[in-house]
Amino acid sequence: MNQEKMIELEKTINSNYNNIAGMIVLKNGKTLYENYFNEYTATNTIHVASVTKSIFSALIGIAIDNGYIKSIDQKxxxxxxxxxxxxxxxxxxxxxxxxxxxxxxxxxxxxxxxxxxxxxxxxxxxxxxxxxxxxxxxxxxxxxxxxxxxxxxILVKATEQSVLEFATENLFSPLGINVGHNVVLHNKEEHFAFLKDKNVSGWVVDPQGINPASWGLTLTPMDMVKIGQLYLDGGIWKDKQIVSAQWIDESTKENSRWGKLSYGYLWWIIDDKEHIYAALGDGGNVIYVNTKKKMVVSIASLFMPDAKDRIELIKEYIEPMFENCV
Incomplete structure (x- = not known):
């Protein structure tokens, strides 16, 4: 690894992406880069915002694989x-x-x-x-x-389990991810405190105890990169099929479109031809998967309105830096 390029990358992060808390780069399943910023460590979780959606997509796929939901065409x-x-x-x-x-x-x-x-x-x-x-x-x-x-x-009705229980049993535990507990937010003040808390942990619940599909989940950068690697490997983790390869293929290709942006099943499609896709969350939280280059990048970021685009950071700095590494 070129030390000068590494220094340049971290200078760029500190100046233009200074709300990043942690970042991990994997290629061919090997960790090429792992670093933490803003006094965060590998054990600190962060609210990953809408990255939750893409992880929830996996849960729907697992529920279909296991027969809890007949098909996505159900009303x-x-x-x-x-x-x-x-x-x-x-x-x-x-x-x-x-x-x-x-x-x-x-x-x-x-x-x-x-x-x-x-x-x-x-x-x-x-x-x-x-x-x-x-x-x-x-x-x-x-x-x-x-x-x-x-x-x-829908997931709660279909499985007769809480979202967190189903996720822990079928996704988190097999990957060694510990989410731990439900988080109850009683008012607006607690809601905003949750978004900014450096020691935040768990998954928010609604008044009925249901975990949101779209937000409220906390993970470490390593947890996030594991999800990306699982998808890159066709849903297999340690020789066990966690999510079906068919579901991953279907959910990470263009199924709808918003102007120039493509969307799968709760995943953003960065490049449909090259099969690059990402989970994107407010503030600059990202799970990025480039299937052709066998690369996964996770970025955990502190809450910040209108954060600078992380895909630009990945494409301009991270991919060129690591694409020739074995």
Whole structure:
């Protein structure tokens, strides 16, 4: 490794990406780089924001592999038979799990009403109440928090386990990831404190004890890079099939599109031809997988609005630096 390039990389991180807490680069399953910043260490977890979505995608795949969910073409309302559809509302009845995974479900709101949603005593019902409307099924409509929570309800209904229990048993424990416990946030102040806490750990729950599909999960950079390596290796970890290769192939190719951006099943597709994809979270949290170069990069970052694009950092600095390493 060129020491001058290493110094240049870390100078760039400290000046332009100074909210990074930790970064790991793997190639061919070997650790080529691991470093921590802002007084973080390898054992510190961080809230990975929307990276949670991509990990939740794996849980849906596992639930399908194990027969808890028949297929992604099942209707969302099949899992909520007690939900009362509003008079004249038809669109919601046609929304499928695939629409939720590909962000192609319509909603009755122009932007998600976060405060109203978080203040409600039933987040699943609040999300279902917003699903449907006059929008077209099949058009990309990104749901950062509210709509995606419906997937959490589906997983709980299908498996009859909590999200964390199912994840621990079928994904986290096999990979040696310890999430540990549920986190209850009682008010706005606790919510923002959770986002900024240097000792944060666990997975947030809603008033019914359901872990969100879209946020609230804390991981270390090593936990994150393990997820990336699992996907790079076709769902196999230590000779055991954790997620089916078919699910990984389907969920990491373009299934919907938002302008120039491509989307799979809760994964962002960076380059469909080269098969590069990423889990992206607010503040600059990333699990990046380049299948052609057999490279995985994880970046954990502190909460920061409008953080600089990490994909640019990876493509301009990290990939060129490590692509010729064995």
């Amino acid at each position: 969302v309302l099949d899992f909520f038979p007690d939900y009362t559809i509003k008079r004249g509302e038809k669109t919601i009845q046609s929304v499928t799990i695939k629409n939720m995974l590909t962000m192609t479900a319509p909603y009755k709101c122009k932007s998600e009403p976060y405060e109203k949603f978080f203040a409600s005593d039933n987040w699943i019902k609040a999300a279902l109440d917003l699903l449907g409307g006059k929008g077209q099924i099949g058009e990309f409509r990104y749901s950062p928090i509210v709509g995606t929570h419906i997937l959490s309800g």
